[in-house]
Amino acid sequence: MSTAAIELREVEKSYGGKLVVDRLSLTVAPGECFGLLGPNGAGKSTLTRMLLGITPPDAGKITVLGVPVPARARLARRSIGVVPQFDNLDPEFTVRENLLVFGRFFNMSTRQIEAVIPSLLDFARLGNKAHARVADLSGGMKRRLTLARALINDPQLIVMDEPTTGLDPHARHLIWERLRFLLSRGKTIILTTHFMEEAERLCDRLCVIEEGRKIAEGRPQTLIEEQIGCDVVEIYGGNPQELSSLLKPCVQRVEVSGETLFCYAPDPEQMHAQLRGRAGLRLLQRPPNLEDVFLRLTGRELEK
Amino acid sequence: MFEGFAGALPANAWNWIAVWRRNYLAWKKVALASILGSLADPMIYLFGLGSGLGLMLGRVEGTSYIAFLAAGMVASSAMTASTFETIYAAFARMHSQRTWEAILNTHLTLGDIVLGEVAWAATKAFLAGTAIAMVAVLLGDAEWPSVVYTLPVIALTGLAFASLAMVVAALTPDYNYLVFYQTLFLTPMVFLSGAVFPVTQLPEVLQQVASVLPLAHSIDLIRPAMLDRPAAGIPLHIGALCIYTVLPFFLSMGLFKRRLMR
Numbered sequence: 001m002s003t004a005a006i007e008l009r010e011v012e013k014s015y016g017g018k019l020v021v022d023r024l025s026l027t028v029a030p031g032e033c034f035g036l037l038g039p040n041g042a043g044k045s046t047l048t049r050m051l052l053g054i055t056p057p058d059a060g061k062i063t064v065l066g067v068p069v070p071a072r073a074r075l076a077r078r079s080i081g082v083v084p085q086f087d088n089l090d091p092e093f094t095v096r097e098n099l100l101v102f103g104r105f106f107n108m109s110t111r112q113i114e115a116v117i118p119s120l121l122d123f124a125r126l127g128n129k130a131h132a133r134v135a136d137l138s139g140g141m142k143r144r145l146t147l148a149r150a151l152i153n154d155p156q157l158i159v160m161d162e163p164t165t166g167l168d169p170h171a172r173h174l175i176w177e178r179l180r181f182l183l184s185r186g187k188t189i190i191l192t193t194h195f196m197e198e199a200e201r202l203c204d205r206l207c208v209i210e211e212g213r214k215i216a217e218g219r220p221q222t223l224i225e226e227q228i229g230c231d232v233v234e235i236y237g238g239n240p241q242e243l244s245s246l247l248k249p250c251v252q253r254v255e256v257s258g259e260t261l262f263c264y265a266p267d268p269e270q271m272h273a274q275l276r277g278r279a280g281l282r283l284l285q286r287p288p289n290l291e292d293v294f295l296r297l298t299g300r301e302l303e304k
Numbered sequence: 305m306f307e308g309f310a311g312a313l314p315a316n317a318w319n320w321i322a323v324w325r326r327n328y329l330a331w332k333k334v335a336l337a338s339i340l341g342s343l344a345d346p347m348i349y350l351f352g353l354g355s356g357l358g359l360m361l362g363r364v365e366g367t368s369y370i371a372f373l374a375a376g377m378v379a380s381s382a383m384t385a386s387t388f389e390t391i392y393a394a395f396a397r398m399h400s401q402r403t404w405e406a407i408l409n410t411h412l413t414l415g416d417i418v419l420g421e422v423a424w425a426a427t428k429a430f431l432a433g434t435a436i437a438m439v440a441v442l443l444g445d446a447e448w449p450s451v452v453y454t455l456p457v458i459a460l461t462g463l464a465f466a467s468l469a470m471v472v473a474a475l476t477p478d479y480n481y482l483v484f485y486q487t488l489f490l491t492p493m494v495f496l497s498g499a500v501f502p503v504t505q506l507p508e509v510l511q512q513v514a515s516v517l518p519l520a521h522s523i524d525l526i527r528p529a530m531l532d533r534p535a536a537g538i539p540l541h542i543g544a545l546c547i548y549t550v551l552p553f554f555l556s557m558g559l560f561k562r563r564l565m566r
Contacts, residue, residue, distance in 0.1 A: 015566070053311065054408055054565050070311060074411060082409035088402035092330055101329060104322035105410035153411075 004063070005030045005157055005188040006051060011060030013046055013212075020046050022212040023060070028190055028205075030156070033183055035199040035206030036192040037290075039298055043212040044192035045085065048161050051190070052077060065157060078106065081150030085161035085192075087142055091135040095126055095145055098134060099152055106153040116152065123178065124148035140171025147178060158182065160191040164198060176201055196291040210298050220290055227296055228288035233268055235261040235275075236282040243275075250274055257295065264288075312561040314415035322412065323420025324427070326403075327393075331428075342432045346381040347439070350374060353500065354445075365502055367531055374440040375527035376499030378454060379461055382433035383519055386462040387490060389425040390469035391482045397421075398473065404564065414565060418557050422466040429462025430455070440530065447532035454529045457545075461522040464548035468518070471552045474559035493519045498527075518548040 006028040013021040020043045028034040036044045049055035051064055053073020062069040067076040089098050096117060103113035121127045124144040134142065143163070150158055163179070164172040179189060179202055193199055199206050200220045207217040216223060230252060235243060240261045244254045250271055253264040265271050268285055275281060314320060331338060354370030364372040397403035407417050437454050440446035472485045494500065496510060497520035503511055514520045521541040528535035535541075 052409055056565070073311065074315060074413060077409065078411050080409075084402075084405065084409070086402055086405075088406040090326075090330070090401075090403065092333060097329060101322075101326045102406070102410070104325060105407055105412050107319070107322070107411055 003030070003066075004028060005032070005065060006034075006190060007061075007063040008047075008050075009061040011047075011050065011062060012058045013043075013050065013055065014058060020212045021050070021057070024209070024212065024214055025060075026207055026214065026217065028188060030188050031183070031186050032204045033179070033189040033191070033202050035203035036190065036209060037194065037196075037199055037206055037294060038192075038209035039194060042209045044209060045161055046212075047209075048159050048190070048192060051159060052080065052082065078153065079156045081153065081155035081158045083143075083146050083150050083158065083160040083163050085165065087146065089134045089142060089146060089149070092133070094131050094133055095121070095137070096130045098145060099149055102149050103152045108152070113152070116154075120148040120151060123151070123181075125174070138171070140167055140174065143167060143171065143175060144178070147175070151182075155187070157188045157190070160189065162193060162195075163191055164193075164195065172198075196289065196294055200290045208294060208297050215297050216293070223293050224288050224290060227293040228264060230264055230266040230288065231268055232286055232288050232292055233263040233265050233271060234284040234286070235263065236284075237280045238278065243281075247271055247274055255296070262292070262295075264292075309558065309561065312414040312557050312565065314419045315411075315413045319412050319416035320420035320423055323407065323417055324424045327421070327424040328427075338428075339431065339435070342381070342385050342428070343435055345384070346377045346432070346436050350377045350436070350439075368445065370443075371440070371445040371531060372502075372527070373500060374436070374445045375530045376494075376497075376523055378433045378436045378440070378458065378530070379497075379519055379522040379526050380494050380499050381436055382429040382458045382461040382522070383465045383490065383493075385432035386425045386429035386465040387469045387486075389428045390421065390466050391473050391476075391485060392479075394421040394425065394470070395473040395476070395479075395482070398560075398564070399478075408564070414560055415557055418470060418553070418560060422463060422470060422553060425466035425469070426459055426462030429465065430459045433458035433461065437530065446530040450532040451530050454526045457522060457525045457529070457542075460542070460545045460549070461518070461526075464518050464522075464545045467549050467552035467556065470556035471559065474556045474563060493517050496520070498523050516544075518545060521545050521548075 004027045008024055008026050010023045010025055011021055012023055036047060038044050046055060050057055050062060051069065053070035053076065056070050064076040065079050069076050090101065093101065099117050099120060100110065100113050121130055124147060126141060126145060126148065129137065129141065134145065137145065164175050167175065183189060203220060205219055208215050236259065240256045240259065243261050244256060247263055248254055251263045251265040255262045263271060350370065350373060354373050358369035361369045404417055408414065434455060437446060437451055441448050441451055472482065476482055496506065496514045497517050499519065503514050503520065506514060521544040525535060525538065525541045
């Protein structure tokens with residue numbers, strides 16, 4: 001009997017001969033917020049569907065909340081809440097009706113659902129919108145309602161596919177704050193995102209996936225330290241190719257992405273000295289972040 | 305296709321009710337428009353053909369033409385209501401509205417969803433067919449109380465056509481193909497099944513074809529009940545409608561599993 005909330009062992013899946021999940025193993029502990037990061041098409045959504053037992057793996061073993069999936073997925077889903085990537089609320093229903101209808105899909109009685117609706121609306125900050133039609137809600141409100149709906153069965157595990165994609169910064173921050181509240185209540189969260197700030201702020205641990213393979217795993221700060229480990233100077237303007245050969249001797253690594261030059265510089269002063277006297281350059285020095293890790297691992301045009 | 309099929313079957317005998325109730329709640333908001341909309345078409349046919357053609361035809365199979373036609377309209381309106389609910393509304397919930405996707409993340413299975421949708425489509429068919437039967441009674445074109453025997457047949461007709469339409473919904477890539485089911489299958493069936501004229505008017509070959517059509521079995525049960533006449537071959541007709549309900553239901557589940565749970 002495993003104590004992990006989620007355990008994947010050597011899981012494989014391919015569609016039409018194309019491998020989308022390649023012998024992937026990972027473990028998520030109870031109470032943890034775990035991030036699945038990867039570019040579009042990396043296999044993140046396929047993985048979340050596999051956790052729910054909707055997509056059967058070709059090979060490997062999946063255990064969710066101690067239950068084998070997909071064999072007993074229905075039992076596992078009893079204790080899972082899902083926030084899907086695409087809004088699938090019922091637009092013709094009110095906020096309250098959406099919760100009522102969804103609760104019934106978990107065999108809850110009307111009375112049981114009525115009892116939890118006020119606290120869910122409160123949680124989602126939709127207390128005054130109970131009788132509003134979903135079609136009249138803003139994007140942020142809809143996403144909060146989807147989150148509230150995912151909690152109707154009081155799940156231990158919440159699976160979120162791109163929870164804040166398409167939201168404005170204010171709405172996004174409100175979602176993050178609500179998720180931290182859930183984590184403080186001991187819920188386990190697994191989320192997919194290609195939004196680095198989200199992963200850095202929320203996730204205790206994360207894994208970076210590319211073409212169905214795990215290419216890195218760990219705590220965000222550890223990954224940043226391991227993969228980058230020094231300040232980053234971004235240079236705009238000028239010819240990136242020419243600048244990169246000029247700066248290469250005095251920095252740890254140089255990468256070109258489009259018109260921008262990224263210098264990983266343990267000693268930025270030395271770099272500044274090299275560039276002295278050059279006009280038209282804009283420099284931005286900042287601490288490294290997860291975006292640097294992600295881009296480094298998943299391939300920005302590497303300057304060799 | 306049938307590998308791991310158990311996970312797609314209905315989980316129990318009552319989970320589907322949650323899906324049915326969801327659709328009922330949505331329908332309640334537009335109930336009046338929906339009822340009027342589904343009644344208008346068969347009523348127009350009934351009065352248009354019944355009074356117009358009826359004058360020319362005189363008596364058909366020993367009754368007035370409008371009374372003969374009423375039974376055909378009851379059965380075909382149940383067929384239409386059930387089919388349209390499935391290939392348009394349920395298909396939208398499966399396809400563009402992503403309602404099924406949301407439900408698949410819950411305690412329900414794919415089979416629970418399909419069963420709930422079939423039961424709901426049959427409910428709408430029951431409402432449509434029953435309303436026309438009652439109008440026929442009020443106009444004196446159907447016999448009371450024998451007309452009551454039509455009610456379970458209308459429901460069974462609704463189930464059979466919902467199941468058949470589920471197969472179509474599971475196979476169609478998008479809305480554009482659905483019209484072919486209507487024009488190439490349903491409309492010819494109305495003319496082959498004795499809805500608007502007696503099957504005996506057809507050439508022998510087509511009579512053979514008609515004898516296996518679900519609508520023909522439905523009409524062969526509904527017409528005697530509405531006219532208060534003895535019906536022949538009741539177990540055969542009921543059995544045929546049951547087969548048309550059960551086989552496509554399981555086939556559609558296999559097809560939906562392949563489409564949605566891959």
